[in-house]
Structure formats: structure tokens, C-alpha cells
Amino acid sequence: MHSFRRQNSFIQLAGHQGNFRPSESGQILKRFSEVEDACLRRLMGDCLRPFVPAYHGVTSRGDELYVKMEDLLSGLEAPVIMDCKMGVRTYLEDELTKARLKPSLRSDLYQKMLKVDPAAPSAEEHAQGGVTKPRYMQWRETMSSTATLGFRIEGITMDSGKILKDFKKTRTKEQIIEALLAFTKRDTAVLSSYEARLGDINAALLNSVFFHTHEVIGTSLLFVHDARGSASVWMIDFGKTIPVPGEGTLRHDVPWQEGNREDGYLIGLAQLRRAVRETLERASQPEPEPESQKLSRTVQETLQRATPEPTPETGPQGPDPHTREP
Numbered sequence: 001m002h003s004f005r006r007q008n009s010f011i012q013l014a015g016h017q018g019n020f021r022p023s024e025s026g027q028i029l030k031r032f033s034e035v036e037d038a039c040l041r042r043l044m045g046d047c048l049r050p051f052v053p054a055y056h057g058v059t060s061r062g063d064e065l066y067v068k069m070e071d072l073l074s075g076l077e078a079p080v081i082m083d084c085k086m087g088v089r090t091y092l093e094d095e096l097t098k099a100r101l102k103p104s105l106r107s108d109l110y111q112k113m114l115k116v117d118p119a120a121p122s123a124e125e126h127a128q129g130g131v132t133k134p135r136y137m138q139w140r141e142t143m144s145s146t147a148t149l150g151f152r153i154e155g156i157t158m159d160s161g162k163i164l165k166d167f168k169k170t171r172t173k174e175q176i177i178e179a180l181l182a183f184t185k186r187d188t189a190v191l192s193s194y195e196a197r198l199g200d201i202n203a204a205l206l207n208s209v210f211f212h213t214h215e216v217i218g219t220s221l222l223f224v225h226d227a228r229g230s231a232s233v234w235m236i237d238f239g240k241t242i243p244v245p246g247e248g249t250l251r252h253d254v255p256w257q258e259g260n261r262e263d264g265y266l267i268g269l270a271q272l273r274r275a276v277r278e279t280l281e282r283a284s285q286p287e288p289e290p291e292s293q294k295l296s297r298t299v300q301e302t303l304q305r306a307t308p309e310p311t312p313e314t315g316p317q318g319p320d321p322h323t324r325e326p
Helices: 002-014 034-043 093-101 107-116 123-128 133-143 145-149 173-184 188-207 265-283 291-306
Strands: 020-022 027-031 055-061 064-070 080-086 151-157 220-225 231-236
Touching (some): 027 055, 034 064, 080 173, 145 151, 151 173, 151 265, 188 265
Antiparallel strands (some): 027 064, 055 064, 220 231
């Protein structure tokens, strides 16, 4: 039962709940994707293998095929989870091209845009009651830290099971740090583990043949820690990660311009590492006193200074009204 609950928290956080099924023996099932299956197969022979879920082949449930992979929450006690979507864009160049070929108005995307920012659609889009998919995809990235920092927080599951997904307007480094402080509850040991793990991932990426020969789009870094202090970070979600055509390679650390296929993964990772480091530094300092408490303490000190010291004539309660001067 506890394993199912852990998996269910992960599934809800990751979204697309129909794509996942709980399994047994420390594994989880994800609806088969030829692209992701090919990626996981290749990653098992790459230096990134220690940083991705172990691949256990393909299985079926009824008429559906599923990829069997390691359940990253197996054995953890009350895990806390954060999903960070990596890169300066989360859509493939091919998706943008195809959407432009048939630029139909989408009322569902218009409604999503309205929900986040009622002022985002233009006057024309308001009148039409719809936006095109290319317009929505590019707007979506500018609303979050994807455009400003090269990554964004998708969601957090706390140890209580509560799922937080209201990060659509989280754009600044300060907002990210506040989210990290809440996610880790200022636990410096957990933050130190995350900082070290991100450093290891960065080193592996620089030496990875897979990484340099793939357009890494829509993947996440999954942060997980639990009640016993175990903490790790994993690369997940390779359903949009495709090989670079021909013998091409990517740098991953330069801005995207349409046609260059760059994803900005290393830009985002550098910013994320910096944010974790600064969060650790802040968590190592005494927690700031809330303004309400600070004000209350100041008022008390002021009152104490204003209260006269007791004298033999006044006593601790002030002068006796029944005592008269002779």
C-alpha cells in the first residue's frame, strides 16, 4: 500500500496520469513510447546511466505496451519530490514547424492562457476566443523561469502528500530560492546532497556521447529526499529527446535560435546549481525573524524603556492614591 501511494504521488506530480501504472518489485510502468524506449536503451550504455532510472525492457498490460523502469521512490520513507523541467524550451522545433503549417485557433489553449494571465491574449485573440499552438507554446515559456533561467519548477509533493503545482509565474531566482527553502525545509544536509549530485550530473553530461548527440527537450530533473535524510536527483522523461540529424552534435550551453536545435540544458543546469548553492548558504544562516514578531518585540522594548523604575515612594504599582504629601 505504501509503495502504491509513493508511486501515485510521483504519477500525479509528473502529470499525464494515464501514461503510468504502478508495478511491483521496485519498478514502475510507463506507457510505451518508441522515442523514450530508444533513449533508455542507449542510456544504459552511457556514462549517464547512474543518473537515470534503470531500464527493464518492455511489457504489456492487456492491449497496452509499457516501458518497465526503476521506481525511484522505492524504499523511501515519506518522500518529498520536486520536478524541474530543464532547458530554454520544452517543445521540439518540429512541433513548432508542424503547428505553423496548420495554424488553427485553439480555444482550449486560449482558456489556459486566460487562467494564468487574463491580459496575455491580444485584442484580436480575445475577439477570436482562441490562440494558435505556436503562439501558446512560445508564450508559455516566457511566463516561467524557462525563458529567464533555463529551467522551471513543474511541481512539488510534500511529505504529507500535498501536491503543489502553482509555479506557472515563478520566474526569478529569488522565487526559486524561496521554493527550494520550503521544499527542503531549510535542511542543509539535504541541500548539500543535492548540490553534490547536480555537480556529478554536470560532469557526466560533459562526457556523455548520448547528451552531445541528442536534442534534450522536455526532460526533467527529479529531486527526491525522505524522512531518513536520503536525497538524490535523477534525469527523467525522455519522450521528446531525439538524435541530432546526421553526424551533428549540440553544445547545450548557447541560446536557442530556430534552426540550431540547441536546448540550453547546460544553461538551465548552471542556473539551478547556483540557486541550490545560494539556498544552502541562506539555509545555513539563522532564519529571519518574522516582521510581526520583530514589531512585537520592538513595542515591548519601547514600553519597558518608558516604564519608570519603582521607587520607595511609588512602589511597583505606582504612587498610592491614598497617600498625601504632608
